[in-house]
Amino acid sequence: MNAKVVISKSLNKSTKATPLSVQLAIKTAEVRDSLSRIVKGLDGFFLQEDKNADRVDVLVLEIGNAPESEFQTISTLLQENVVETLFLTSAKMTPDILLPALRAGAKEFFQQPINKDEVAEAFQKVLLKARQSDQSDVTTTRSGKIFSVLGAKGGVGTTTFAVNLATSIQAQDKDKLVALVDMNILLGEVPLFLDLEAETDWEEIGKNFSRLDEAYLQSAMARHSSGVYVLPAPSKLEKETHLPAGFLFQLLRSMRRFFDYIVVDSGMIIDESYAKIFAESEAIYLVSILSLPCLINVRKLQESITATGVGKEKIRVIANRFEKRAQISPSEAAKIIGTDIGMTIPNNYSVAMSAINNGKTIPDMSGNSDVSRAYKKLAASLVDRAIERPGGVFRWFR
Ligand SMILES: Nc1ncnc2c1ncn2[C@@H]1O[C@H](COP(=O)(O)OP(=O)(O)OP(=O)(O)O)[C@@H](O)[C@H]1O
Ligand SMILES: [Mg+2]
Structure with a gap:
């Protein structure tokens, strides 16, 4: 009986939950197209087209020719809470790009050409984490x-x-x-x-x-x-x-x-x-x-x-x-x-x-x-x- 109640409650909650916003900052056209197709096909997310949005839940950023300054921007975005989760992609996957990227706070690094399953899995993790914290906001009525x-x-x-x-x-x-x-x-x-x-x-x-x-x-x-x-x-x-x-x-x-x-x-x-x-x-x-x-x-x-x-x-x-x-x-x-x-x-x-x-x-x-x-x-x-x-x-x- 109890389990049923819990399940129906959580279902209720996930249907009511607001979708998470995703923004793509990608210069290479093919990469942008394939990512936007993937994101549009995912439940629980929507593509935020407005470049002036105050904050986004997920930002996918392509590292270009000036990685140093881009990493600086990344850290700032995360620190200021403008971006909740950051994913990166780059044509090159060398340690000199990967390591500072992860250190700057990127959660995942997508290879190019884009692999749909890899991307979908990373987004699923984000969704899960967001919903869990939604739940705990509801259940943690008492706090320190x-x-x-x-x-x-x-x-x-x-x-x-x-x-x-x-x-x-x-x-x-x-x-x-x-x-x-x-x-x-x-x-x-x-x-x-x-x-x-x-x-x-x-x-x-x-x-x-x-x-x-x-x-x-x-x-x-x-x-x-x-x-x-x-x-x-x-x-x-x-x-x-x-x-x-x-x-x-x-x-x-x-x-x-x-x-x-x-x-x-x-x-x-x-x-x-x-x-x-x-x-x-x-x-x-x-x-x-x-x-x-x-x-x-x-x-x-x-x-x-x-x-x-x-x-x-x-x-x-x-x-x-x-x-x-x-x-x-x-x-x-x-x-x-x-x-x-x-x-x-x-x-x-x-x-x-x-x-x-x-x-x-x-x-x-x-x-x-x-x-x-x-x-x-x-x-x-x-x-x-x-x-x-x-x-x-x-x-x-x-
Ligand atoms: N109940 C007490 N009886 C006697 N001395 C006390 C008592 N409580 C604190 N003091 C003394 O008062 C002095 C100042 O203590 P404390 O450093 O805690 O003050 P504070 O207000 O935090 O100072 P600050 O403004 O420098 O941060 C210390 O020498 C401490 O031992
Ligand atoms: Mg003191």
Whole structure:
């Protein structure tokens, strides 16, 4: 009975699915004609004749006399997400053409004269992959939760908070998949805090954005002994890299499919690209200390964030390095910022500092300390509500 239901559902879906667009950028007339005949005969595809279309699902490109510049174009097309899948063809099939072509991101290379079966098979694979991801969009109704961490000022403990939140969440449930993403361009410190050597940062991942999937992400991210997967920020900007607009948001959104929790060290700076990330976040932790300049920043940041349409209830102000005898009490602070302090984390300089200097988390450094207990309590409150686990390759690495 059940199987029947599933089958009829999926049939229903495939008949409703929109066909994928194909564009041919082929100079040789015979090659263009035979490819266009083949594509027209394929179910699930249509030939996009409009050369000004914003994006196409499949582009078949003929490599001509200037392969170098053509490979450059190819990389750009894929990076900018203008083309989803790229197939190449060329009269020559020599390694000096083939290798850079595949490296640039081409999925298949068609020999000339064109072989119909070879082409049809390559297109079938594209269709299958597209339909599978359609299906998973439908079935993955639950996805990982993003916790954004933002500092009201430099040096207030934002990275400490992000690192210890992520690892404390993981400690709550070893079976959960937890990611920690460092957004501090050039000044990212997450790997340092965790004594990790990471080879890939998110700029590197951006270059391969068109093939972003769980297998690729999994191999690209470094794994900390706590179990947390870490994605560092680039430590130098490569001039030639142009990440697609909204890339970080797209990346986080994709990561939600593979991870249960994603903690983002957003650093201090916010610009409009963060609005979307905050909107998708389960909570935004605004890390502050109870000093007047910092609290004034908290108020300004709250206003900027809510002005983008993000609900105020998502923002939780964290009073870090809290001391009971401090000049400004949490209730006075609440008056200044117009909302309650969500949580206080005790001031414990020696533990916080030796954790950083040893590349350890605070609980690993001193599991019984007041700060450790604060993080544990917070993590427990977040992991309580069991969520359905997203599937995928990551499951095998639990
Ligand atoms: N609960 C705490 N008690 C005492 N010191 C703390 C606590 N949390 C963090 N610190 C200390 O605050 C300092 C700054 O921490 P951290 O680097 O995490 O801040 P940040 O806001 O990320 O800084 P930056 O703006 O440079 O990125 C560190 O020396 C850290 O040990
Ligand atoms: Mg920091």
